Amino acid sequence: MSHANEIKCPSCGKWTMWTGRVDDKCIDCGGFLEPERFSRDAEKKIVKGRRIKDNHYFDLRPTDGPVQREVKLFFNSMLWGFYYLEIAFFVFMTALLAVVGIIAA
Amino acid sequence: MKTLFNGWFIAGCLIWLIVQTARRLGHPLPVINGYINDAVAIPVIASLGLWFQRVFMIKNDYYILARWHVVFIVAYVILIFEILLPCFSKTYTSDWIDMLLYIIGGLFFYKVMNKPITYKNLKSRNIINL
Ligand SMILES: [Zn+2]
Numbered sequence: 001m002s003h004a005n006e007i008k009c010p011s012c013g014k015w016t017m018w019t020g021r022v023d024d025k026c027i028d029c030g031g032f033l034e035p036e037r038f039s040r041d042a043e044k045k046i047v048k049g050r051r052i053k054d055n056h057y058f059d060l061r062p063t064d065g066p067v068q069r070e071v072k073l074f075f076n077s078m079l080w081g082f083y084y085l086e087i088a089f090f091v092f093m094t095a096l097l098a099v100v101g102i103i104a105a
Numbered sequence: 106m107k108t109l110f111n112g113w114f115i116a117g118c119l120i121w122l123i124v125q126t127a128r129r130l131g132h133p134l135p136v137i138n139g140y141i142n143d144a145v146a147i148p149v150i151a152s153l154g155l156w157f158q159r160v161f162m163i164k165n166d167y168y169i170l171a172r173w174h175v176v177f178i179v180a181y182v183i184l185i186f187e188i189l190l191p192c193f194s195k196t197y198t199s200d201w202i203d204m205l206l207y208i209i210g211g212l213f214f215y216k217v218m219n220k221p222i223t224y225k226n227l228k229s230r231n232i233i234n235l
């Protein structure tokens with residue numbers, strides 16, 4: 001048996017079962033019980049998928065020295081990995097604020 | 106688009122539009138003119154950010170912004186509108202009440218508006234029954 005607890009659903013406020021899984025949903029409204037955790041998990045999954053897909057931003061060559069190799073691997077994961085979502089978010093926010101600033105001026 | 110059918114978001118946009126129009130027409134609203142925009146700025150901007158993340162990045166309506174996203178937006182808005190722009194333009198002036206209102210707006214967004222979209226949520230916001 002899984003350890004099920006009763007907790008209050010954050011979206012409808014009714015008591016529901018919670019087994020501690022990231023995708024636990026409310027039996028009453030179907031909302032995720034831990035939207036914060038679910039959201040961070042969704043971000044991670046997208047980042048992971050992208051990291052595998054775009055792994056070859058800098059191609060690794062057999063002639064590369066160990067330092068060169070590490071640097072390339074580092075930039076590969078930096079450029080298309082973790083910061084991808086955040087950079088997109090940052091660029092969107094900047095564009096938005098620029099527009100707001102122009103209208104409000 | 107459901108993210109933007111939030112009553113708070115629409116109210117914020119309307120307030121901003123009214124204040125902006127009144128200012129353009131040369132009848133700036135007393136008291137409200139200076140401060141209400143700052144109070145609604147963060148909830149409106151953060152909602153657009155949430156919408157962007159939901160539609161283009163995560164592609165999921167259950168997604169909500171992380172605490173640091175909201176902190177970042179507040180810090181960024183304060184940096185641009187209260188620190189950078191007042192240095193270059195006379196129309197912008199720095200004011201600690203503005204900063205306080207931005208922070209309150211950020212807290213309001215995080216506690217009240219940063220919620221996953223569920224059927225019940227939509228219903229309670231009178232979106233489905235409209
Ligand atoms: Zn529920």
